[in-house]
Structure formats: structure tokens, C-alpha cells
Amino acid sequence: MAKRVQDHKPARAADAQAWFRENVAEQKRRYAAIVEEMDSIARDREKWYAEFLRIIQTRGFNANGDQRVVIPAKLVPKKPKGRSRVVF
Numbered sequence: 130m131a132k133r134v135q136d137h138k139p140a141r142a143a144d145a146q147a148w149f150r151e152n153v154a155e156q157k158r159r160y161a162a163i164v165e166e167m168d169s170i171a172r173d174r175e176k177w178y179a180e181f182l183r184i185i186q187t188r189g190f191n192a193n194g195d196q197r198v199v200i201p202a203k204l205v206p207k208k209p210k211g212r213s214r215v216v217f
Contacts, residue, residue, distance in 0.1 A: 178208075182205055185199070185200045185205070186199065186200055186201070186202055186205060187199070
């Protein structure tokens with residue numbers, strides 16, 4: 130089989146590799162901070178979700194201008210089992 134350019138990547142320079150590692154570590158720290166913050170507001174988020182579901186089932190939401198649509202309870206998606214996580 131013939132050699133293809135996309136099958137071979139050039140070696141990364143030492144300073145580029147150091148920059149890469151530094152940025153990966155920084156992103157992991159940022160991600161950990163986001164996860165910690167999301168976990169700290171988990172109870173509030175549950176309340177917000179419940180309130181949102183109650184509103185769309187009772188008052189509805191604006192579909193077009195001042196036209197409101199109420200979502201029946203049978204069409205509201207059920208909360209998934211286990212831990213759900215939002216990742217930004």
C-alpha cells in the first residue's frame with residue numbers, strides 16, 4: 130500500500146510539547162472547577178428543572194408571538210436514571 134501524507138505526523142518540537150502539556154493541564158483544572166460548581170448547585174438545578182416542567186405543563190410556553198402551547202404530562206421526557214452531567 131502506498132504511503133499517504135495523512136498517515137504520518139511530524140515530530141512535535143520540545144517547546145511545542147511543553148506548551149501542549151501546560152494547556153492540557155490548565156484545561157483539566159478548568160474542567161474540575163466547572164464540575165465542582167455544577168455539583169454545588171445540583172439541588173438548585175433540580176428545583177429549576179421541576180419549576181420549568183411545571184410551568185410548561187400548566188401555563189405553557191410562547192410558540193409564536195402571544196400564542197401559548199401547553200405540553201401534556203405524557204409528552205414531558207422523564208428524568209434519566211443515574212447521574213447526569215452537563216459538560217461545557
